[in-house]
Amino acid sequence: MKFRFTMQCPVCSNSQLLRLHRKWWMRLVPGTRYYRCSSCDLGIIVLLGLYITVKPAF
Numbered sequence: 001m002k003f004r005f006t007m008q009c010p011v012c013s014n015s016q017l018l019r020l021h022r023k024w025w026m027r028l029v030p031g032t033r034y035y036r037c038s039s040c041d042l043g044i045i046v047l048l049g050l051y052i053t054v055k056p057a058f
């Protein structure tokens with residue numbers, strides 16, 4: 001699922017997102033950012049203003 005990213009968790013609307021270290025493959029794509037919601041643990045990969053949600057990491 002891809003939508004425009006607004007620095008807010010798409011699931012719980014929490015705006016307290018934690019910036020995480022990027023996975024190795026994200027370095028291949030400049031501008032990629034990786035966040036985790038501090039409330040529901042959703043992973044959020046932001047790419048070119050769009051985001052992809054991933055299952056809680058770790």
Ligand SMILES: [Zn+2]
Pocket residue numbers: 009010011012013014037038039040041042
């Ligand atoms: Zn959330």
